[in-house]
Amino acid sequence: MEKSKGSKSQEEVVYERLFDVIIEQKLQPGVRLTEISLAEIFAVSRTVVRRALLRLSYEGVVDIKPNIGAIVTTTEPKDVPQYFEARRIAEGALIRRVAGKLTTYQEETMRAMVREENRYFLSGNRARGLRKSIDFHFYLADIANNKPLAEMGKKMIARTSLIVAQYNLSGSGGCACVDHSALVDVMVSGPADRAENMMHEHLQHIEDNLYFGKQSLETDLYRILEIDKP
Amino acid sequence: MEKSKGSKSQEEVVYERLFDVIIEQKLQPGVRLTEISLAEIFAVSRTVVRRALLRLSYEGVVDIKPNIGAIVTTTEPKDVPQYFEARRIAEGALIRRVAGKLTTYQEETMRAMVREENRYFLSGNRARGLRKSIDFHFYLADIANNKPLAEMGKKMIARTSLIVAQYNLSGSGGCACVDHSALVDVMVSGPADRAENMMHEHLQHIEDNLYFGKQSLETDLYRILEIDKP
DNA sequence: TTAAAGAATATTGTATACAAAAAAATATTG
DNA sequence: CAATATTTTTTTGTATACAATATTCTTTAA
Numbered sequence: 287m288e289k290s291k292g293s294k295s296q297e298e299v300v301y302e303r304l305f306d307v308i309i310e311q312k313l314q315p316g317v318r319l320t321e322i323s324l325a326e327i328f329a330v331s332r333t334v335v336r337r338a339l340l341r342l343s344y345e346g347v348v349d350i351k352p353n354i355g356a357i358v359t360t361t362e363p364k365d366v367p368q369y370f371e372a373r374r375i376a377e378g379a380l381i382r383r384v385a386g387k388l389t390t391y392q393e394e395t396m397r398a399m400v401r402e403e404n405r406y407f408l409s410g411n412r413a414r415g416l417r418k419s420i421d422f423h424f425y426l427a428d429i430a431n432n433k434p435l436a437e438m439g440k441k442m443i444a445r446t447s448l449i450v451a452q453y454n455l456s457g458s459g460g461c462a463c464v465d466h467s468a469l470v471d472v473m474v475s476g477p478a479d480r481a482e483n484m485m486h487e488h489l490q491h492i493e494d495n496l497y498f499g500k501q502s503l504e505t506d507l508y509r510i511l512e513i514d515k516p
Numbered sequence: 517m518e519k520s521k522g523s524k525s526q527e528e529v530v531y532e533r534l535f536d537v538i539i540e541q542k543l544q545p546g547v548r549l550t551e552i553s554l555a556e557i558f559a560v561s562r563t564v565v566r567r568a569l570l571r572l573s574y575e576g577v578v579d580i581k582p583n584i585g586a587i588v589t590t591t592e593p594k595d596v597p598q599y600f601e602a603r604r605i606a607e608g609a610l611i612r613r614v615a616g617k618l619t620t621y622q623e624e625t626m627r628a629m630v631r632e633e634n635r636y637f638l639s640g641n642r643a644r645g646l647r648k649s650i651d652f653h654f655y656l657a658d659i660a661n662n663k664p665l666a667e668m669g670k671k672m673i674a675r676t677s678l679i680v681a682q683y684n685l686s687g688s689g690g691c692a693c694v695d696h697s698a699l700v701d702v703m704v705s706g707p708a709d710r711a712e713n714m715m716h717e718h719l720q721h722i723e724d725n726l727y728f729g730k731q732s733l734e735t736d737l738y739r740i741l742e743i744d745k746p
Numbered sequence: 747t748t749a750a751a752g753a754a755t756a757t758t759g760t761a762t763a764c765a766a767a768a769a770a771a772t773a774t775t776g
Numbered sequence: 777c778a779a780t781a782t783t784t785t786t787t788t789g790t791a792t793a794c795a796a797t798a799t800t801c802t803t804t805a806a
Contacts, residue, residue, distance in 0.1 A: 354788080583796085753802075773783080776777105
């Protein structure tokens with residue numbers, strides 16, 4: 287979640303790759319992440335895999351059980367509302383902070399992101415579109431100028447995206463339907479209250495579109511990460 | 517921050533002890549935490565110390581710099597406001613959720629905590645009083661019935677306590693002055709808005725009482741953790 | 747005496763070996 | 777054949793050795 291130096295450490299490479307792959311819904315919730323497999327795949331020792339997994343577990347996208355191991359986090363239906371509420375609170379506070387204070391550069395950046403996101407979705411590249419949609423929310427968190435609040439927001443954005451991955455496999459991926467440009471509009475012009483309300487509605491809409499049926503979960507780590515088996 | 521099984525793992529022991537000691541202001545912000553020293557002190561390998569430190573760094577109470585090591589987190593004065601704002605948002609949302617919904621058991625528990633806290637402060641045991649004061653806020657987070665929100669709240673409670681440790685060495689320790697029983701009262705009776713307001717005022721008061729002067733920081737790990745040197 | 751350069755020391759980063767625990771596979775018994 | 781025991785295999789937990797890096801100390805020159 288945090289950016290750092292020029293040359294990425296091995297741990298960072300593993301962390302970021304896994305984070306991306308999970309967030310882009312290529313690794314479904316529930317998939318087991320064994321240390322040795324990942325160590326082989328990334329050609330590093332278990333030590334660095336372990337660290338990366340630990341970090342992911344603090345971000346909430348991976349769940350580590352002692353003596354058992356790590357899986358991509360799954361969420362029970364009954365727990366879903368509290369994650370969305372937490373996200374509404376965090377992201378509502380974030381948008382309040384930027385509402386009416388957007389620089390032209392920031393506005394242009396966001397509009398470009400929205401365009402790119404829509405392009406991906408229209409061309410059928412759902413994974414990339416989803417990623418861009420998340421990046422839009424991440425960017426909002428970054429420009430709100432409050433580090434801990436941004437961290438909270440990003441954590442809940444990632445967490446709820448994972449929930450969407452679990453309970454909205456089929457249809458409209460995440461935010462696709464509700465256009466993000468309306469959010470940009472209100473950030474430029476609107477007062478804080480209206481911006482917060484619109485964000486709340488946006489998130490409520492995503493939550494309302496979840497489907498709590500049965501899902502099929504299974505995958506091959508090597509294939510997903512696009513690496514040949516030894 | 518998270519509670520777990522019956523028999524604590526080694527990592528958990530190290531983590532909890534360090535967390536307590538830092539939160540009770542026995543380890544001042546800026547103090548270096550070298551892995552070998554801690555490994556000796558706790559009679560475990562560097563591996564488990566490393567994991568504990570990593571976890572503490574995610575909680576924000578320890579700061580790890582690559583190739584340099586871990587110190588108790590320090591906060592620059594200019595960054596202080598954003599941590600308090602984040603805490604107000606998180607804890608404001610938490611108290612909203614419990615306002616008017618306290619069970620008698622919860623009320624009694626909190627009143628007992630307040631009594632204990634005051635007893636410690638009156639008898640001059642500042643460290644323990646401070647700890648109980650934090651536990652009061654932690655308890656509120658626990659009963660609000662929203663796991664991610666509770667985590668955010670606890671994280672910010674710990675983080676701001678650390679700030680208080682750095683910039684309020686001398687006088688009234690944290691919340692001592694403003695009585696927590698008023699908060700209990702409003703949680704029992706008051707509407708959510710009033711409860712949130714009171715919490716905001718409470719936290720604002722703590723922030724306003726910080727003193728950004730010079731501090732003397734230094735200590736001996738072995739002495740603080742009450743273990744004989746080898 | 748001070749500043750800079752270099753050597754010595756200490757500390758973190760990574761890999762790996764072995765122990766402990768869990769999971770899977772196989773054998774055994776009703 | 778089913779259910780349970782037992783063995784085998786796999787996987788995680790911990791300690792430790794060695795490499796890379798940073799820090800400290802000493803030496804040397806202006």
